[in-house]
Amino acid sequence: MGTTLRIGVAAQDRAGGIAAIESAFNAVRKIDGLLSTWRDDSEIAQLNRAPVGAPVRLSGELHALLREAAHWSRATGGAFDPAVGALVDAWDLRGAGRIPSADQLAAASVATGLGRFALSDTGVTAVRLDAAAWLDTGGFGKGVALREAARALRGAGIESAILNFGGQVLALGSGAGDEVIVPVAHPLRRSEAVLRLRLQGRSASTSSQSERTLTVGGRRVGHILDPRSGEPVPPWGSVTVVARDPAVADMLSTALLVLGPEAGARWAERRSDVGVLFLLQRDGRVLPRWNRAMEAFLVTETTISRRG
Numbered sequence: 001m002g003t004t005l006r007i008g009v010a011a012q013d014r015a016g017g018i019a020a021i022e023s024a025f026n027a028v029r030k031i032d033g034l035l036s037t038w039r040d041d042s043e044i045a046q047l048n049r050a051p052v053g054a055p056v057r058l059s060g061e062l063h064a065l066l067r068e069a070a071h072w073s074r075a076t077g078g079a080f081d082p083a084v085g086a087l088v089d090a091w092d093l094r095g096a097g098r099i100p101s102a103d104q105l106a107a108a109s110v111a112t113g114l115g116r117f118a119l120s121d122t123g124v125t126a127v128r129l130d131a132a133a134w135l136d137t138g139g140f141g142k143g144v145a146l147r148e149a150a151r152a153l154r155g156a157g158i159e160s161a162i163l164n165f166g167g168q169v170l171a172l173g174s175g176a177g178d179e180v181i182v183p184v185a186h187p188l189r190r191s192e193a194v195l196r197l198r199l200q201g202r203s204a205s206t207s208s209q210s211e212r213t214l215t216v217g218g219r220r221v222g223h224i225l226d227p228r229s230g231e232p233v234p235p236w237g238s239v240t241v242v243a244r245d246p247a248v249a250d251m252l253s254t255a256l257l258v259l260g261p262e263a264g265a266r267w268a269e270r271r272s273d274v275g276v277l278f279l280l281q282r283d284g285r286v287l288p289r290w291n292r293a294m295e296a297f298l299v300t301e302t303t304i305s306r307r308g
């Protein structure tokens with residue numbers, strides 16, 4: 001998945017700890033084999049190049065993951081949508097970057113959206129409906145992998161662990177020593193912590209548009225696209241989501257970055273199960289805003305007050 005996974009576990013003995021970690025990495029390898037769009041032999045890569053109109057038989061696992069992604073796509077009004085592949089191509093986000101013409105953008109928008117894939121409700125098949133459509137799993141693959149790694153660790157008898165997958169952290173455990181303090185970085189200066197979160201039995205995922213950008217003709221183009229407009233999300237700041245399920249945290253941080261701080265805050269205020277923190281860049285300053293559910297995770301610092 002193009003990043004680093006670090007796992008630390010508390011185990012009865014060294015051999016047991018190492019075996020548990022091995023099983024977690026094997027679980028992640030399995031998810032990579034299902035979801036990676038960076039290799040040709042993954043299951044998703046085969047669906048992504050399937051002939052248009054021909055039903056493809058999926059594993060029950062991939063089918064369930066795509067249904068889960070579709071659920072969160074609907075729940076976020078289409079802000080989260082892994083079927084943005086045609087737009088990734090139009091903006092050449094996997095190459096040097098490009099500003100598409102109006103015609104190219106219109107064509108890519110037509111080929112965008114989970115509606116371009118027919119997922120059966122009864123069987124485990126999917127049909128690709130447009131020659132330019134493909135599923136980009138970058139917005140949820142890491143979260144799914146973390147969830148499966150945690151399942152493997154628990155299966156191996158581990159009750160307390162810390163996992164960090166390219167910045168997305170999962171703190172497993174319910175004991176007194178299992179709290180993990182996670183810094184939330186400044187949206188522009190990654191090494192500078194703006195706030196800290198206290199996690200236990202939860203995962204924190206951050207999405208920002210300032211992290212990986214290409215510069216095309218003087219314009220900065222980020223890697224997160226608004227499927228509704230076809231445009232890259234403007235670099236307004238970052239979103240951190242805390243949830244029990246790391247896949248949900250991953251999907252929602254991407255979705256809320258697309259929704260933006262206003263619509264995103266309205267969406268987040270209605271949810272009591274996920275903590276949401278927005279860091280807004282305003283005139284060189286950073287304004288934090290969070291929903292009520294986030295309050296349980298913020299390490300209180302007297303200089304910070306709730307806004308919005």
Ligand code: ADP
Binds near residue numbers: 139226253
């Ligand atoms: P990161 O991978 O940096 O942790 P995210 O979890 O926010 O960041 O995922 C961003 C990735 O999600 C993009 O690189 C792309 O592969 C994919 N993506 C881009 N736009 C969307 C979108 N609107 N919905 C779902 N996935 C998206």
Ligand code: MG
Binds near residue numbers: 140205207250
């Ligand atoms: Mg994400």
